[in-house]
Amino acid sequence: MAIYSVAAPEEGYAGGANNTESQGGVMKIGIVGLGLIGGSLAIDLRSQGHTILGMSRRAETCEQAIARQIVHEASPDPKLVASADLIFLCTPLAALQDSVQQLVPHLATTAILTDVGSVKQPIVQQLAPLWPNFVGGHPMAGTAESGLDAALSGLFVDRPYVLTPTESTPAHALATVAEVVRSLRCRLYQCAPAEHDRAVAWISHLPVMVSASLIAACLSEPEAAVLELAQHLASSGFRDTSRVGGGNPELGVMMARYNQAALLNTLHAYRNQLDGLIQQIEQANWAALDQALMRTQAERPKFVEPQ
Incomplete structure (x- = not known):
């Protein structure tokens, strides 16, 4: 399994045009889909001196x-966006193929x-045949809000941003996207x-x-x-554990639709864990329950603290 972190910028690096200039200067960057992610990308990349061209199906x-x-x-x-050097496709998953076909x-x-x-x-299987200079990407950032009104500066700082090249991805295309993404001060992975x-x-x-x-x-x-x-009585614990379940329903459906097999695998595994907990509680096996909770307590930092 080839997963690795891309080297971070040198200490003290603050992003911006200086870094991009070393790769050939500021660019024309297209943003297709002006929601939370697209709008936030536009804000940060414009602040670096790039020319930002936005596309949205709604004139408003x-x-x-x-x-x-x-x-x-x-x-x-x-x-x-015909004159753009680099275009970020920020539409919902179901609209990506149509968006690329309109752009080509x-x-x-x-x-x-x-x-x-x-x-x-x-998505890579759909889009790579339509345009050779395509690089799959996924910024692991967001908020509970959506739409352009939710866009903000610094959304990607210290958040994971994953690029998923294949054997056919041109090296220069990958390098260009990686350099621009790195300027967002995220944690870049491939x-x-x-x-x-x-x-x-x-x-x-x-x-x-x-x-x-x-x-x-x-x-x-x-x-x-009682309800x-x-x-x-619901407080911080419930807010934390229920936050993503109260998000945009369309995103949840798209996750299930496009990642069905992997999601089902995790759901079955989670159900098995719940069944185990139910059995321990039914049998009053407090020692086993204690061991299970001690293990999850010890393992959680590996998921939520930067490695």
Whole structure:
């Protein structure tokens, strides 16, 4: 399994145009899809001196992006990004293929495309044949909010950002995307698309389903007074564990649709763990329960603290 971290910038590096200039200067960068991720990319990359060209299917979003000075130009017309050197595809997973097909007739042969989708293998298989200079990507960053109104500066700082090249990915395209992504001051990684999908099924897609199930389980309380009391008493623990389950439903469906096999594998494994806990509690096997919780206490830092 080829998973490795890309070397971080030297200490004290703050991103910006100076780093990009060493690779040939500032660029024209297209952002297709002006939501949370696309808007946040535009904000940070514009601050570095790049020319940002935004594309959204809604004219109102384009007008808003210009008014907020998130992009230099914006339009629903794919011709707007025809002159871009690098284009970030920030649409929902289901719209990526159509977006690329709309763009292809207008692009220069040297243009580089990269996406930000949370599933990689099926997307890379779809898009790489449509455009040779394509690099799969996934920024592991976000908030509970969505849309351009939620876009903010610094969203990607110290967050993982994964690139998933294949044997056919041009080296120069990968290097260009990596350099621009690195300027966001994220933690940059590279791995195979299939390995990415198995990994994120555990730490991103499974938590969404588990969190949603937690909320749904609470709603099954038959007594309205008890349910209302639980809602009043819910504090930080419930907020933390239910946050991703209360997010954008479309994203959850897309995770399940495009990463079905890996997600099902993790769900079955999680169900087995729950069955084990139920058995320990039913049998009052407190020693076994203590051992299980001690193990999870010891292992959690490996997932939530930077390695």
